[in-house]
Amino acid sequence: MQITSGLPEGFNAGAYDMIVVGAGYAGAVCARRLAETIGYRVAVLERRSHIAGNAYDCADEAGILIHEYGPHIYHTFNERVHNFLSRFTRWTDYQHKVLANINGTLMPVPFNHASLKLAFGDERGEELYQKLVETFGKDVKVPIMELRKKNDPDLAEVADYVYENVFLHYTMKQWGQTPDQIDPSITGRVPVFVGDDDRYFPQAPFQGMPQDGYTALFEHMLDHDLIDVFCDVDARDLFEIDETTVKVDGKVYGGEIVYTGPLDELFNLDLGALPYRTLDMKFETLDMDQFQPVGTVNYT
Ligand SMILES: Cc1cc2nc3c(=O)[nH]c(=O)nc-3n(C[C@H](O)[C@H](O)[C@H](O)COP(=O)(O)OP(=O)(O)OC[C@H]3O[C@@H](n4cnc5c(N)ncnc54)[C@H](O)[C@@H]3O)c2cc1C
Known part of the structure; x- marks a missing residue:
């Protein structure tokens, strides 16, 4: 695997069986499964400068691991999901409250x-x-x-x-x-x-946080010989879509495409924008060991 910024000179989409748009959960899982189960060569295009989609985390200037797009808490009831993800990370025993x-x-x-x-x-x-x-x-x-x-x-x-x-x-x-x-x-x-259990997901058998963070989990998931990741590439600049074909970089693309971005954008907002809503995160570093008793306090 390589993660590069931008596409290399002479990028040849035809060399890949599949193009995956987006390096978040949906894109990274598709890329990994297709590479390892049926030997597809996969190009992952990501318009941000990093992988992991909205689950991206990184260290801030104070060395604290932050979730740039909002706090992400891992829990699942599904053993298959947990076994799959556990190939790419160890977990801390964080229990969300x-x-x-x-x-x-x-x-x-x-x-x-x-x-x-x-x-x-x-x-x-x-x-x-x-x-x-x-x-x-x-x-x-x-x-x-x-x-x-x-x-x-x-x-x-x-x-x-x-x-x-x-x-x-x-x-x-x-x-x-x-x-x-x-x-x-x-x-x-x-x-x-x-009951007395004060965890947010009292009944979920699998919960925790990836030991080295989500971004590291995604790095390991995308680390496969048949996967190449290109960050800082907006697929919309590369694709031309009509009723029957998709052209990539001006040439009809014969492979398959998995698109994990916003649907309305894919069709140039032809039918208007979908009513998505998101949050603006504000970060502040305080000179103290712990600001609040648990990870999340709702100011209702
Ligand atoms: C504030 C917040 C808190 C959340 N908390 C939790 C939580 O606690 N637990 C949990 O399980 N889930 C949580 N989620 C949900 C979780 O983030 C999503 O379910 C998950 O990220 C979906 O993965 P995805 O791959 O579909 O989308 P994304 O993670 O959004 O990934 C899509 C990627 O596609 C890229 N992309 C889009 N369009 C293009 C294009 N044209 N060209 C190239 N790249 C493109 C985007 O840049 C993005 O990186 C939270 C979400 C938010 C916003």
Whole structure:
């Protein structure tokens, strides 16, 4: 494998069985699988100056590993996925925890036994918790929609509190939507965890963080004799697409193409832009060992 910036002089797309556009998860996994299972020669084109897509991480000036496009937390229920990725990295035993700052009190999310006591006080919180255990059993995740379906005033009280304090304003803030624009099926999915486990993914058997970071994981995944990676190359500058053919660099391309970029861009926004939404990350280095008790605090 080689990772180069730009295309070499006389780049010959015809020398590759497949061109993959994008070196994020989708592109890197396709490239690796096609190279190692059916011996395809693969060219990966990436318009950014680095691989790993949105999962890219790097050290900042203070030497701290940062996730440039937003924090990425690894967890999966799928053993096959985990075995595949584990070929390219070791994992730390990081277990993701999230606290919501609700009127100045930090409460575990998803809402659990401890959160109920913090929100409703020890006695009432315990009562509500026991009602949840009686109704649904222990160590289960229950969407608030299920709480409402029971027509029980105690369970409705829990559902309303979680909806109002954990979901509503936070979601409006993040997605720029008013409650009536948010589909009720989405609202109803907000879970309560009936138990004491305060991890964000209490039931996921595989979780952690890649020991040397995500970018290193991608480097290893793309490290194959049949894969070449070209960064700083926007495929749109190279491709001409019509009804029946794709030309690459002016010549009809006979191989296959996997495109993992935004769909609307691929068609020059002919039908308008899709309503994607993203986040702007702001980085600040503080002179202290640890700023907050867990990796993520939601200011709901
Ligand atoms: C803020 C944030 C937090 C997230 N947190 C998590 C998390 O905790 N856990 C989790 O599992 N997932 C998380 N995700 C989702 C995760 O980032 C995506 O699921 C994953 O990156 C998708 O991989 P992908 O390959 O489809 O797309 P991307 O990672 O976006 O990769 C696509 C690549 O294609 C390139 N590209 C696009 N168009 C072109 C072109 N014309 N020519 C050349 N290259 C092109 C792009 O530059 C990009 O590098 C998060 C996403 C964001 C934005």
